Amino acid sequence: TQLLEQSPQFLSIQEGENLTVYCNSSSVFSSLQWYRQEPGEGPVLLVTVVTGGEVKKLKRLTFQFGDARKDSSLHITAAQPGDTGLYLCAGGQSGNTPLVFGKGTRLSVIA
Amino acid sequence: DTAVSQTPKYLVTQMGNDKSIKCEQNLGHDTMYWYKQDSKKFLKIMFSYNNKELIINETVPNRFSPKSPDKAHLNLHINSLELGDSAVYFCASSQDWGPYEQYFGPGTRLTVT
Numbered sequence: 474t475q476l477l478e479q480s481p482q483f484l485s486i487q488e489g490e491n492l493t494v495y496c497n498s499s500s501v502f503s504s505l506q507w508y509r510q511e512p513g514e515g516p517v518l519l520v521t522v523v524t525g526g527e528v529k530k531l532k533r534l535t536f537q538f539g540d541a542r543k544d545s546s547l548h549i550t551a552a553q554p555g556d557t558g559l560y561l562c563a564g565g566q567s568g569n570t571p572l573v574f575g576k577g578t579r580l581s582v583i584a
Numbered sequence: 585d586t587a588v589s590q591t592p593k594y595l596v597t598q599m600g601n602d603k604s605i606k607c608e609q610n611l612g613h614d615t616m617y618w619y620k621q622d623s624k625k626f627l628k629i630m631f632s633y634n635n636k637e638l639i640i641n642e643t644v645p646n647r648f649s650p651k652s653p654d655k656a657h658l659n660l661h662i663n664s665l666e667l668g669d670s671a672v673y674f675c676a677s678s679q680d681w682g683p684y685e686q687y688f689g690p691g692t693r694l695t696v697t
Contacts, residue, residue, distance in 0.1 A: 503683060504683055506685060510625075513690075513691075514690055514691070515588075515674050515676070515688030515689050515690050515691050516627070516674075516686075516688050517688070518685050518686070518687075521685060559625050561627065563686075564683070565682070565683020565684075566683065567682070567683070569681070569682065570682070570683065571617070571629065571632060571640065571678075571681070571682065571683065572683050572684075572686060574627045574629075576624075576625070576626050576627075577625055577626070577627070579625060
């Protein structure tokens with residue numbers, strides 16, 4: 474059973490477009506992390522959200538944690554080719570369990 | 585300085601061979617992990633060590649054996665390699681055991697022919 478479902482699985486858009494990707498679960502998480510993995514490299518942490526309803530911004534990226542801490546979204550404004558990569562969400566549930574990773578959204582931004 | 589490093593970056597070998605992948609972190613973290621990422625990009629945890637002690641050992645063939653000589657190193661040895669072992673293997677570390685931020689190495693692309 475996959476605890477974290479990410480959608481869409483694939484997304485191909487033109488440069489300048491806006492997009493939103495989602496990370497959903499039926500479980501409550503104490504924290505939610507977003508990672509980006511560029512081709513040929515390992516995932517790199519973008520942000521961690523811990524409070525229900527929390528919104529964090531990282532330049533053109535906006536991350537939101539759902540009020541019930543079961544879901545999260547990542548919105549990218551005016552996407553650029555450099556945003557291309559695999560976006561992974563990862564949830565933490567307690568101090569004795571490791572992160573659970575979703576299967577990722579593969580984003581391709583075409584110039 | 586690279587926080588989490590892996591060697592080799594690429595590994596091409598024949599079925600039946602034995603190979604090792606090495607990982608080192610200089611972040612002073614207590615916990616290290618091995619993940620397998622298949623062609624569909626799904627990141628699947630294989631092993632986790634905390635303070636040199638094995639914590640997670642997912643359903644992985646016993647041909648895979650991790651070894652942690654100290655907190656900064658976690659190596660992965662694979663015996664009798666099979667075609668299905670072809671994947672990218674990532675090492676990662678975190679401050680402690682639990683839902684902490686993880687820092688990943690650059691990956692080792694293993695191709696078994």
